[in-house]
Amino acid sequence: MYKRVLQVLVLVAAGSLVFGCAKRTKEEASSTEQGLTPEELAAQTQGTAESQGLEGGAVNEGMGTDLTGAVGTDRIIYFDYDSSEVREEFRPIIEAAVSHLAANPGAVVSLEGHTDERGSREYNLALGERRAQAVQRQMVLLGASGTQIRTMSYGEERPRDPGHDEAAYGQNRRVEVAY
């Protein structure tokens, strides 16, 4: 488990250099020109991302929370506001799920989509569904069989964090992968 976290952290640091969304790329370009180390770069990216409302920080927080006792789920993938784009740093979670299904032909993986509380309930139900389907698509692209994947959405109804600030919202925009 901890080795996995370390692997992800390294992936995040490396990934933040190469992958990620357009906003991050712009900031990184200016930072690397100043000659920062990968660690400093990751830290700076995280800080900027938080102030702009993205959840660079939430990746690590999420993994930490996950390890210390998320009930009934093995993996959590977080999303940007009003987005169902699966960020590259969650690829290991998806790969692990695909491997699990390949090794266990009778097994089923459940993908539960969630949103933060803002906006209409029904639209959020649909948004959570779209997030779960986005993860499903990624798994199928990696070779998983659709018959072994279930998708579901709870919209804004089951938040991980009952708070009403950006940090809480970041925790709630997620897909939980259960198997």
Next chain:
Amino acid sequence: MQPQRTAMSLLLCALALLLGTTPPLRAQEEISIDITQGADNPLPIAVVPFRSPGPLPEDVAAVISADLRRSGRFDTMTTDRMPGQPAALQEIDFPAWKSLGTENMVVGTVTPSANGYNVEFTLVDVFKGQKLYAYRGSTSAANLRYTAHQIADIVYEQLTGEKGAFATRIAYVTVRGSGAGRKVYTLQVSDSDGYNPRTLLESPAEIFSPAWSPDGRQIAYASLEGRTSAVYVQDIATGQRRAVAKGQGINSAPDFSPDGTKLALRRSVDGNPEIYVLYLDSGLFQRLTNDPAIDTEPTWSPDGQRIAFTSDRAGGPQIYEVSLFNPTPKRITFNLGPYNARPRYSADGKHLAVVNGGSGGYRIGVLNLRDGGFRVLSDSSQAESPSFAPNGTMLLYSTAGGGGTELAAVSVDGRVRQRIDLPGGAQVREPAWGPFRR
């Protein structure tokens, strides 16, 4: 319920409303309604306690008075200021009432009969000293409170020219508890003033989007039971329900057609959320949208010709309209910001209530479909689920309050505001105002 306790509670309730404080609890689930803003020049009216030979199960005059006051359009006189308690036109001491500034008054009697009660009332124009309207009828003991609401509707219509909506019901969802696996949801129906709440469904699973049938006999809703979401239609009187849309994908957001024969809803059976029409007789589905975007929250226009819905095919949620016979969706929200969802038509079909979002939060606004004019009506940062009263004058919606979500109401002209609290820590959401009762 003991008549005396009811009368005392009602008196306290009315007094508390007049003093602007929260009424005391009468029962676990009682709703309290506080007027937070009234109309500029409310009409002064006195509803004199109806004369009766003995105690009644309902204080009819108090119910009428509370209804009129709750509309925000009337300034109702308290009984302690009344210079007498006449029960008929000829008993009224007009000079005494005129001197208090009362413009209108209601007097009446309730007398026991073989099957319940005989009710008589007269609406009087105090300045002219003449009757405006007189009524005589009979009702059962169980329907006495409903009769009082009907009288309030008559008075309201006589004096404002608009149809009243006091003798109606509302449905809403409550949530108690918190944390995974410990929440309890209920679907409730109550009188429009919150009295007589009845639980139609109690479930650990989320209940969404209650919608009334036009005859007021059924409620459709979505429920996330098990690992799927299904749409149910439940008979209010018997409690019997049937699943009308279930199976693969999420089924939700039901809305009855004005003729009651069809249900608009959203299903994702074909891969992503799309709008369908379910013909209730045959059980056949007609698909209305075909787009990889999210299409949800359909609602019927009052003439039954069009369906408005939320779609993010343009990038973010906006409102579109489609007709059953010309299924090319037409966008109708423009220049109203990045987020418009959850449409509901007014009774005359000329306005659309929407949840309008932006950097300032989410609020309820009303769009004029003819000229594109838009007015924000809610006064909080998190408002959702607007529902028009059947007379089109008030909007009920849910809003984030101190202890979670609560209901609020606002008049369509924005002048009258109410907050509706459910004591006991339950959160209240997804209100749906029922139709006129037949």
